[in-house]
Amino acid sequence: MTRSDADLDxxxxxxxxxxxxxxxxxxTEVIGDGVNLVLWISTEDGGEPYVLRCPNKxxxxxxxxxxxxxxxxxxxxxxxxxxTPEPVLFCEDESILGDAFFLTTHLDGDPFPWSEDLxxxxxxxxxxxRIGVRLIETLAEIxxxxxxxxxxxxxxxxxxxxxxxxxxRLDVATSVTGQEVPGLRSVEEWLxxxxxxxxxxxxxxxxxxxxxxxxxxxxxxxVTGVLDWEAALVGDPLTELGYFLLDWRDEGxxxxxxxxxxxxxxxxxxxxxxAMNEKGHSPFTAKxxxxxxxxxxxxxxxxxxxxxxxxxxxxxxxxxxxxTVWADLHRHxxxxxxxxxxxxxxxYMGLVAQAIIDGKYPL
Numbered sequence: 635m636t637r638s639d640a641d642l643d644x645x646x647x648x649x650x651x652x653x654x655x656x657x658x659x660x661x662t663e664v665i666g667d668g669v670n671l672v673l674w675i676s677t678e679d680g681g682e683p684y685v686l687r688c689p690n691k692x693x694x695x696x697x698x699x700x701x702x703x704x705x706x707x708x709x710x711x712x713x714x715x716x717x718t719p720e721p722v723l724f725c726e727d728e729s730i731l732g733d734a735f736f737l738t739t740h741l742d743g744d745p746f747p748w749s750e751d752l753x754x755x756x757x758x759x760x761x762x763x764r765i766g767v768r769l770i771e772t773l774a775e776i777x778x779x780x781x782x783x784x785x786x787x788x789x790x791x792x793x794x795x796x797x798x799x800x801x802x803r804l805d806v807a808t809s810v811t812g813q814e815v816p817g818l819r820s821v822e823e824w825l826x827x828x829x830x831x832x833x834x835x836x837x838x839x840x841x842x843x844x845x846x847x848x849x850x851x852x853x854x855x856x857v858t859g860v861l862d863w864e865a866a867l868v869g870d871p872l873t874e875l876g877y878f879l880l881d882w883r884d885e886g887x888x889x890x891x892x893x894x895x896x897x898x899x900x901x902x903x904x905x906x907x908x909a910m911n912e913k914g915h916s917p918f919t920a921k922x923x924x925x926x927x928x929x930x931x932x933x934x935x936x937x938x939x940x941x942x943x944x945x946x947x948x949x950x951x952x953x954x955x956x957x958t959v960w961a962d963l964h965r966h967x968x969x970x971x972x973x974x975x976x977x978x979x980x981x982y983m984g985l986v987a988q989a990i991i992d993g994k995y996p997l
Contacts, residue, residue, distance in 0.1 A: 644673075646730050651737070654723055657681060669693050669864065675737065685719060688735035692966055696799065697959065698864045703787045705736045707863055710783045715775055717741070717859045743848030743858035748881075748915045749906075756855055759923025764855050766882075766925040767933065769847060772857050773878060774937035777836045777871040784837050788868045793951055794829040796873065797822065800958040807958075807965040813977050815961070817984035821954050824991055828947050833870040834940055840865025842874050843881050844916055873955075875934060876948030879997075880956065880986075882927050883914030888994055890985050899978040906975070907982045927997055945997045946990055953987035 648659040658678035665685075666672030669692050675684040689701055699707075702724065711718045719738035726734045744753055746765075751757065756765065791799070801822055808815060839846070841862055848859040889911055896904060918924060925933075931942045942948070960980045967974035989995050 642671075642673075644731075650725070650727075650730055651675065651684075651723075654725075655684075655737075662686075669698065671731070674740075683740045684722060684737050685740050686735055686737050688731045689733050692963070693864065695962070696803070697962060699788070699866060701734050701736060701864075704864045704866070707784060707787045707866055708738070710787070711863075714779055716772070716779070717857060718863070719859060719861070741848055741859035743850040745846060745848055745861070746844035746916065746918070748843070748845055749909060749913075749917070752918045755852055756849070757918075759921075761855055762918060762921060762923035763925060765844075765849060766919070766930060768849075768855065768857050769844065769878070770925075770930045770933050771937060772847065772860065773839075773842055773875065774934050776839055776842070776860070777874070777938050777940070779837050781835060781837055781868055784866070785868055788837070788866050790835075791867050791869045792829075793833065793870050793873055793947075794826065796869070796955060797825045797829065797951070800955055803962050804958045807961040810965045811961075811968050811977070813961070813964070813980065815957075815980065815984060817981065817988060818954065818957055818961075821950060821984060821987040821991065825947065825951055825954060828944070830870070830944060830947070833872065835868060836871040838867050838869050838871055838874045839863060840867055840874070842878055871938070871940060872942060872944075872948045873951055875931070875942060876945070876950075877952035877955070879927050879930065879949055880952045881915045881919065882930065883916070883920040884926050885920055887914070887920070888989070890982075890989055890994075892982070892985075895978055895981055895985075898981075903975045903978050907978045910979070910982065931997065942997075946993070949995070949997075950987045950990040953983050953990060957983035957987065 642664060644662045647662065651659045659675060660678050661676040663674040665674045669690060671688040671690055673686040675686055677683065705721050705724050708718055708721045712720060719741055721736060721738050723737040728734060746752055804818065846860065846862045847857055848861065849855045850858045892907065892911060895907060914920065935941055957980050960976050960983065964974050964976035964980060
């Protein structure tokens with residue numbers, strides 16, 4: 635739930651920003667309150683707005699890079715072809731907002747969050763095709779960047795490293811929540827046994843999906859920015875291609891049986907799982923005009939020269955990693971004594987991973 639503006643004391647923030655930017659700050663507004671607290675910063679006389687990012691508690695875990703590393707990575711992205719917000723100010727003074735924060739320029743455009751349809755102007759076959767093509771082309775651009783400038787601001791992880799780290803997080807999460815996850819454990823062992831012994835090494839965004847990419851334009855949607863680099867790493871780019879394809883639903887994809895989950899969880903908590911099962915993360919991807927997974931992969935291979943071999947491994951890897959992130963979110967909610975509805979989604983993503991392994995979701 636987004637933090638109320640009334641709950642946020644910005645009395646010491648506005649004069650600091652005004653002095654640092656040599657501009658008068660006229661208003662701040664909370665526009666996000668998840669892993670990061672995100673504020674819209676307005677300036678006098680209709681000047682260009684800024685966006686402020688300040689870590690919340692979950693940001694200070696091994697899932698994410700430190701704030702200063704994300705800031706330095708974004709600085710280095712400015713000299714590349716990838717459109718990203720420009721870093722403007724880094725502040726280490728935790729007395730202002732309770733933690734360090736940084737400021738960036740604002741980019742115009744709309745992201746397409748999970749479970750939501752496209753803006754009305756893009757609800758046509760031509761726009762859906764263009765969106766799919768530009769998403770995969772932008773991912774290929776990221777994976778084609780020289781990796782050297784980013785090596786000292788990103789962790790270096792192989793696919794097997796990622797599995798081992800996720801397994802350790804899952805151990806901690808289940809010890810707190812008491813949730814049994816035999817399906818995920820089975821997937822975990824399969825991934826260990828089938829991990830590639832060698833792979834490409836590229837810059838990986840870490841959470842590349844339609845919700846972290848901005849689009850603008852009327853008749854011809856165009857990428858205006860890639861956001862949220864807090865999970866970036868140097869590693870196997872195909873782990874990210876697999877994650878991106880997890881969003882993509884083809885016509886004719888199976889609807890998995892949910893009888894076991896329906897018996898274990900309440901009707902209300904299963905509502906989101908049923909929607910994922912029937913429509914996928916991004917429902918627009920199965921509608922007319924949207925490219926198929928095979929078409930996206932073909933374009934990626936053409937642009938990067940990296941063949942998408944062992945696709946079942948990389949797609950199951952993505953589902954497993956996502957499930958363990960959700961398990962960590964579930965743990966943090968339980969520890970905080972907050973309501974949480976993550977548990978059926980965690981189990982469902984284990985079913986998806988197993989279905990990919992079993993060939994029920996062909997590429």
